[in-house]
Amino acid sequence: MSDGMVPTSVRVVRSVDEHREVVRVLLAPLAARLGADELAVSAERMSRHPHDYDGRVLAADVTAPIDLPPFDNSQMDGYAVASDDLMDASGERPVALRVAAHIPAGSTGRPLERGWAAPIMTGAPIPDGADAVVPIEQVDPPRFFPDADVSQHAVAPPVARFTRPVAPGTYRRARGSDIAAGSLLLAVGTRLGAAQWGVLAASGVATVPVRRRVRVTVLSTGHELRQPGDELGPGQIFDANSAALTRALAEVGADVRTVAAVSDDPEAFSRQLAALGAETDLLVTTGGVSAGAYEVVRETLAGAGVDFVGVRMQPGGPQGSGALRDTGMPVVTFPGNPVSALISFEVFLRPVLLELAGARASDRQRLRVTLAEDATSPVEKHQIRRGRLREDGRVELIGGPGSHLLHAYAASALLVHIPAGVASVTAGDTLDAWRIDD
Incomplete structure (x- = not known):
């Protein structure tokens, strides 16, 4: 059965917004438990422990x-000058100033006397007595004299000529600006x-x-799942959900570990749950939530504190959430098809986790977009299609509504929303969209 279809034995009871609020309320108590960590502002530590x-x-x-x-400094390589010295400078009557010692970045020059100009490098402190910087290319000669030839007290210092006035503050980066x-x-x-x-x-x-990061365990279920690099037998597929959700969760600041459940035996699944321990703040499962046979997540957790419901959304209709009665651990369950799992994360979990982390911006960037083509949608469902912007500014939809079209999702930049109550849209209609490439 497609993840976009809610099983007939599961009554559709929630809208998208209602289920997101259920997840938010479920996870709200985690905020008080997270606390804070002290993190060093250290490039060396960042390079050794980037994930931190x-x-x-x-x-x-x-x-x-x-x-x-922290101090007034030069925005350019040039000459630090007193602007009053250059008030009358022109191309016909250049003003000649004696050249003082160089001021490199990291050094402090001597106070500048009237009639002098100090060669100054970008970022170097502006010396007392100077209130502007003239870029080197505007000076004659347009180069610096060797440091050995210049001195504030040289008997015959070199001379630099200036052909235009300069306003006070020019190319001067003020302290505290x-x-x-x-x-x-x-x-x-x-x-x-x-x-x-x-x-x-x-x-x-x-x-x-x-x-502190929310510690999330991702548990992908399915007897058919194998890991990339394994040999596939008849009827087996590679596990995409573990990789996709691990990265999605890490991108919102969660600390993630993954567990693969390759058995549809509820007893084996229960043993895996018992082994999670107190180091898991949140369990996220994929697969096993529909109403068919071998739905190990639903069979194991339906009587343990997790509610399984239908949400008026395509894909991703079957959902589950609740706290385990014996441990209090919050659980959020997603369908097993990869697109359903990713869209469920985007709609229900991503904004809630960002709020838990204290982020001021928890939503994807939202846009109003114009469709480039017609599309249909189940009138009772909120359909989420994948798309990208064309050069003309319109949005083309990529792939169909199916929950298995992971390559189409990977080629997309937008999630395009067709709200419940709308059976069809046509080229030129405008819809809400979320950016997923930022």
Whole structure:
């Protein structure tokens, strides 16, 4: 039976929004248990333990400990000057200034006297007495004199000529112009990407509090499943769900481990559940949730605290959720077909896990898109199709609505939503879509 079809023995009782709210309420108690970890702002540690830094979310506000930049510095390679010295400069009457010692980045030059210009490199501190920088290519000669030839007190220093005035502050990066000490550097709930780690390092922040990861066990079920690299026998397939959901969960900051259940025996499945232990905050299963024979997840968990329902969604109609009565462990069950599992994750679990992590943005980027073609949808279901933008800005649908079309999903950039109550759409209609390539 297709994962997009709800078994006749399972009554359709929930809308998409209703089931997402059920999952949110189920997982809400985890927030109080997660707490925070301290993570070092260290490039060396990032290179040795990259996974520790993927998708992390700040658990508290971080205040800027210093001004950024911490001192006035040059935006260009050029000459630090007093703008008053160049007020009358022109092409016909260049102003000649004596050349002082070089100021490389990491060094502090002497105070600049009137009538002098200091060769300065990008990022070097602006010396006292200077209020502007003239790029080297605007100076005659358009190059620096050798350092050995220049000195603030040389008897006959070289001379640089300037042919235009310069406004105070030109190519001068003012202290604190990026952020002032004591200001909010990053807010609680910020997902830490490259720029955020960069500004923490630039500010000298040594460690930051981040939300502890939700520890998720993914348990893919199916007697027919084998791992990539194994030999396939008759009727066997490779397990796609473990790989797909492991990456999907890791991308929202979860700490994931996988378990493959290749038996449809409820007793064997129960033993695997018992072995999970307290290190699992959330169990996510795939497969075994429909109403046919050998549905090991439903058979084992239906009497143990997990509710199995139909959701008005295609694909991904059969769903389950609940807390195990004996341990309290929350369980979310998805259908076994790979597209159904991934779409179920996107719709029901991804936003809830991001909220648990404290992320301020928990939704995919949402767009209004114009269809390039006609499509049909079961009128009672919320159908989610896969698509991509064409050069003309319209969306073409990739593959059909089937829950087995994983290659079509992999070639897509959008999830296109045809809401319940709509039996057909035509080219030119506008629909909601979520970006899945960001």
